[in-house]
Amino acid sequence: MTLVLFVLGVLGILVFSAKDLSRTVRENFTFTLVLEEDIPEAELRTMLKSQQLAPYAKQATLVTKEEAAEVLKADLGEDFVAFLGYNPLSNTIDVNLTAEFVAARNLDALREELIAADYITEVLYDRDLVALVNDNIEKITYILAGAAAVLLLVALALINSSIRLTIYSKRFLLKTMQLVGATSGFIRRPYLINSLGLGVLSAALSSGILYGALYGFAQYFPAFDTLFTEETFLKVVGVLLFMGLIVPGVSTAVAIRRYLKLRTNELYY
Numbered sequence: 165m166t167l168v169l170f171v172l173g174v175l176g177i178l179v180f181s182a183k184d185l186s187r188t189v190r191e192n193f194t195f196t197l198v199l200e201e202d203i204p205e206a207e208l209r210t211m212l213k214s215q216q217l218a219p220y221a222k223q224a225t226l227v228t229k230e231e232a233a234e235v236l237k238a239d240l241g242e243d244f245v246a247f248l249g250y251n252p253l254s255n256t257i258d259v260n261l262t263a264e265f266v267a268a269r270n271l272d273a274l275r276e277e278l279i280a281a282d283y284i285t286e287v288l289y290d291r292d293l294v295a296l297v298n299d300n301i302e303k304i305t306y307i308l309a310g311a312a313a314v315l316l317l318v319a320l321a322l323i324n325s326s327i328r329l330t331i332y333s334k335r336f337l338l339k340t341m342q343l344v345g346a347t348s349g350f351i352r353r354p355y356l357i358n359s360l361g362l363g364v365l366s367a368a369l370s371s372g373i374l375y376g377a378l379y380g381f382a383q384y385f386p387a388f389d390t391l392f393t394e395e396t397f398l399k400v401v402g403v404l405l406f407m408g409l410i411v412p413g414v415s416t417a418v419a420i421r422r423y424l425k426l427r428t429n430e431l432y433y
Contacts, residue, residue: 165323165326168322169319169367169408170370170373171315172316172319173370173374173400173403179309179312182304184393186304186305187263189301190261190266191222191262193297194258194289195261195275195278195287195288196259196287197211197257198286198287199211199257199283200283200284200285203283207282211257212224215257215259218259221262222263223259226255226256226257227257232253236253266294272291275287320411324415327412328415331355335423339424348421351420351424360412362412363407363411363413364409367407374400375397378397
């Protein structure tokens, strides 16, 4: 049971981490609003504030023409402003969109809405890259969901089979207790307590092994450490604990009920 829950935990980490990674990737997409040269300072601050408060924006940052020139100077390795005699760049506002808005693919409509506003001359974003990332995220999501469903069924089958074999080996003892007058609840109780205890122990052991594996993985690949957040790990632990309680408990109850309903001579088959 510990091994099965550990494998489920690894897949759970991948599923939850993929969700967090897709959100991070989408929120890194930037809409760049190119502003007119003669925009008043008050209008500039008002526009920046409105973009920061917009429902589609995660954050909005003002990049002045002077700041943009310094960045370009560093990239080019020369002072192009001194060569040209003026700064040809414009003030811009970089808007990072929310993951939900990027996933909804309303970017063209947003671009048309923004470019129609006063003092905005152009709206720049990589449309093809956004479409490619959205398509790939959808494909990965379907693959992980399918793998999770298959592995979950396999895990349920393995745990259920192990429990049923254990109860099968005790079938004569169960029937003897029933024949001497023990009630179904009295017979079932110690086996349920034992199964639930083993389920909790298995969940704890698998969580510990999973934490150790993730910690070791993060030591060799530090860049992936940000994906395995504490919140993600706690979600997976909760799922493992739920599986460790529900599946053994239900399997034990069903198996005991089945053998208690059989006649004595049917126990030999």
